[in-house]
Amino acid sequence: MSGLSSVLGPALKAAAGLAGINKLWFLPTFLAAITYYHYDLYDPESKPFDVKSVAPEYDFIVIGGGSAGAVLANRLTEEPAWRVLLLEAGGQETEITDVPALSLFLHGSRFDWKYKGQPSTTSCQAMIDRRCCWTRGKVIGGSSVLNTMLYVRGNRRDYDHWASEGNVGWSYQEVLPYFLKSQDQRNPYLARTPYHTAGGYLSVDDVPWKTPLGIAFLQAGQEMGYELRDVNGEFQTGFAPFQFTMRRGMRVSSAKAFLNPVRLRKNLNVALWSHVTKLLIDPITRRAYGVEFIRGGVKKTVIANKEVILAAGAVGSPQLLMLSGIGPKAHLQQKNIPVLVDSPGVGGNVMDHIAVGGIAFLVDYPISLVLQRAFNLNSALRYAISGEGPLTSSVGLEAVGFITTKYGNASDDCDKFYNEVFAEINNRDVFGVFPMMLRPKSRGVIRLRSNNPLQYPLIYPNYLTHPDDVKVLREGVKAGLALGQTAAMKRFGARYWDKPLPGCKQFAPYTDEYWDCYVRQYTMTIYHMSGSCKMGPSTDPYAVVDPQLRVHGIDGLRVIDASIMPTITNGNINAPVIMIAEKGADMIKYYWKTPGIAARQSRNTNTTIV
Incomplete structure (x- = not known):
């Protein structure tokens, strides 16, 4: 436990x-x-519809239906012309997961990946x-289905520090609008203050x-x-x-907040029980073009015409990057994985x-x-x-x-x-x-046990x-x-x-x-695991993604989840992860909707292409 x-x-x-x-x-x-x-x-x-079959190709593929992935699937499908596939390794929420007092009973259940840290000589004695167990959500809604629903944004100095390290656009004043964009504050006294708002997808209330x-x-x-x-x-x-992601005394997971209301959108496909095993990347152009995943015991392939977006969390995202040839060169070679990009920061900088x-x-x-x-x-x-x-x-x-x-x-x-x-x-x-x-x-540090996904x-x-x-x-x-x-x-x-x-x-x-x-x-x-795919400018040799959340050295691939945090925020991280996804979705929209910008922007890299 x-x-x-x-x-x-x-x-x-x-x-x-x-x-x-x-x-x-x-x-x-x-x-x-x-x-x-x-x-x-x-x-x-x-609940979100679980499609029986996945189409051969989509515009965007989002890997992971947790706090970030649910937001991304919602916001990207606001563009009717964009087809989005959300791949989630787990299944649906249940009535039991909605009950706040039962959250601890979900740890170690079928909704949990059941990760464990390696034995330690300094802690967890x-x-x-x-x-120590690392409970992570394996369910649509991710860890927001298992957490204690605490809504804490962190300290303004957290985000100002991110910006001071070269992450342009991530200061407190620049991220606050994205916290407000999501929020539906149900305490009327708080809703009238400059730091809260009502009408968003995410209900926040008093217990x-x-x-x-x-x-x-x-x-x-x-x-x-x-x-x-x-x-x-x-x-x-x-x-x-405390303030809670709660409505009428029941849990409001990211899936309930962001996916349930848009489940009828024709351009959104949600595929549950779909375990992604590899990112497909062209070794010549260094462009991500799709993913491999296992569903029902069968390996499948799906193509992304625009981008692949990793939202698999602080454990899943670095694991998939390394399995796909993006990570510390010596470690990948040790695991017999062909190296596409020598990115020493992948799997490092882990915080909790x-x-x-x-x-x-x-x-x-x-x-x-x-x-x-x-x-x-x-x-x-x-x-x-x-x-x-x-x-x-x-x-x-x-x-x-x-x-x-x-x-x-x-x-x-x-x-x-x-x-x-x-x-x-x-x-x-x-x-x-x-x-x-x-x-x-x-x-x-997170490292591969083997090249077996x-x-x-x-x-x-x-x-x-x-x-x-x-x-x-x-x-x-x-x-x-x-x-x-x-x-x-x-x-x-x-x-x-x-x-x-x-x-x-x-x-x-x-x-x-x-x-x-x-x-x-x-x-x-x-359970605030973060930082394993650190955001930073090209001058930071350990940065995995740039301030636009694009993977250094690879086109068509972003990481948008808790793993991109350069330093962990002061408080529970579910609200910051939702903010990161809100901001990331706007970055994607700007990139693809601004005439000529995709062609003008060159790959910003601080990594060695092998």
Whole structure:
């Protein structure tokens, strides 16, 4: 299981019993109630059509139907003359994937690629085989079907930094319109501010179910001297309630937001259960002209008249580039792959947000989201009938604090705390604080296991290989403990659950040495994998794509997903990935609709063509 799941191990086990073993009535009753009360919402015809057969050629082929791919398929088919094929390796969403409280149960399911990092000596020490799981969505909608639906754009300094590194057009003021373009902000107070808007495809709303601990968390932040903020507003440092990609208490995945409304467009074909295995590239002209994929056990080929667009994510995109001859020359030769472009940055620069698990506080009052209150007949019917109740809670996530440790920069270089009310320990209500590092200095690597496209790549997250990352998380733990000591939390009798971590018993509790050990034991990925196909100008030898998201050294090929991030953004990355796809779609439209521009622009390359 994932790092977060290991923290909640007893809770998940209990929930499994409640939902499937001890109370066999819950799941079928729940599904029947949803079907009865929401038959119109769950009509199979409302989902994207899965074409039975793929045409020989299209104008654009989009690989991956996740957060980026769904946006691209929508925006490109706004041009009626363009035929677009969206290839997705997984299948459809289900009623269960719509339920916010069940998101953790989807990890390790058929909706998950089930990747795992390689064993580590610096992190994930308390995990099985010292490996952190890398949950990635294998379903239409991608990881937006499995995530906790948090809508966080990041810090304006993230994007200004991208622009300062030569990525023209990617400053905060230039990307903000693309965040607004997607958004349908359902909180009327936020919708009237300059940082939000209504009417877009992507619903953003407040969670219907709240506990007193969420409010107390915000009050605790004020006691610590922080302002209350709009997490996506002018300033980020401070405490804020979360915003969610949610509508009527149900998950809004990228597929539900961007594909369902346009499923009747004649120029859009969606092919599910289609695993792309290779990009077709002319070795003479260095132009991508199609893809190979496997569907129903049969290898197929399809041609792209204009462009092939990789939106397969931080693992899938570099893997496909390398399998197709674009990557570090020595590595490709070692795997017996003919080298088309020696691009040393492919699969490098891997980033993720990691947190520290297990920082739990016992409370004396029955106020938290515990399993017995969520998984019962009353909550199931309440959810099915009115879209309310504890099942609308995103695994207890309610509020967040962005703070700066003594190792941070002058402003907005933050640790992030989740207030997660997750389980009962020793039959008591509990809340958890999860310090999360937002600007890691450690970098990971993705490499091919072999030239077999069906074999998963080797993932080396390299968490905490830079000593500064350990220091930041250590200070985050201290700040989390201080939050539990505020008057706002003490009202509920909050006290730290100080059971020593078995792997750190050799160190005195509460010392820096103990917390350093704790951080390395209880490393939790937050599943924000990014950076493995870095965006940068031709002067950057490790850049994989240019600021127009075109692959250096290859014509007709772009990468548009989280892998292009030069540095990771401050917060959950689903909203930034959707923004990247919105902006990328406009770049493609400009390129092909401006008379003569495709002929005038030469390939911008920083790579060695072999």
